[in-house]
Amino acid sequence: MSDRRLRAVIFVLSAAGAGIAAYLTYAHLADVPVVCVTGGCETVQHSHWSELGGIPVAAIGLAGYVLLAATALFASDLARGIGAASAVGGFAFALFLVWVQAAEIHAFCQWCLASDALLALIVVAALARAWRAAPPGGGSSRPARRPTGSGLARPAAPAPPRR
């Protein structure tokens, strides 16, 4: 899969995740019931675990998804690195929250689990994107300048235009 396609996948998945996180943030702040088929969303939303220092955990998730979507908009090394690191970090935190739902709250929120599934896919895409572009060891991922003195060396093909 090309870098461009991976970026598109990451962007779409991040936008979907941001939608879920925005909905849960709104429901938390406006104190309105959450559409829920598992019956555990209310319990999770009203637990002590739903806020960190007065900030809804869903809002932290929303910020994370916005960051991930933003990294998909740029083709730079930095964007790839930040995307991979934040996806893995976010997924580690999401796994902790799954444990909290199971072991501490004893209820599961379907929206949170859907978000976790999206994040798992984003991790795969973001890591694939960053790993492929990163050369082993030190140095930059920018292609090294080829020696042009040899008659055997073919001139480097122009890079395809990036959109």
Added chain:
Amino acid sequence: MSRRTLIIAVAAAVVAAGALAAALALTTGGSKKPAAALGAATVAQMLNGIPQQGTTLGRADAPVTLVEFADPQCPYCGEWAKRALPVIVSRYVRTGKVQIVFNGLTFVGSDSEKALRAALAAGRQHRFWNVIELLYQNQGTENTGWVSDSFLRKVGASVPGLDVQRMLRESSQGSVTTQIAQAAAVAQQAGVNATPTFAVGKTGGAMQLVQISSFDASGLAPSLDSALAS
């Protein structure tokens, strides 16, 4: 960015996630349980294992029935619920001698209706008594809007096994409105003009209104004993 740098960045992000998790655990008190309504444990313990069917608490084949006419906002009903009910339940209901039927009224005001609707909806999940007793345990000032959606969710979340979302959804159903109207008609027919009012009688037989002398169990026990003896 090299792969080595990438691995370091990812590892740093995992450490940051761990720090965030630790911060969440510390600020929430770690293993602290979700916020529960006041008296949740007491009510759950009082009702644990006793059959509930709609607004009826106790075994269907109990020889004596006690009907309680009460408004969720009435302070005296709350006092009776806290002082007398635990003893009545322990002595008469848990032993299978008496079943209690709650005949909910809403004359105090809008908060009464909202509270009663939620409790009646919880009755569809056989948890009417858990909710109505928690409402009494956490009773607010009459008609100040204390029965908010948020409050009802907190009460509902304190009832083991209750689907809170379903309770809130079903509380506005027409069948609940009908149930409230029927209860009001029963109260009017029985001549109830204050709450709490009680009626005692053989199950399936005629009910007699009872004047209670106090808000503890001794105010009603003689009537129940008399009905059981007859």
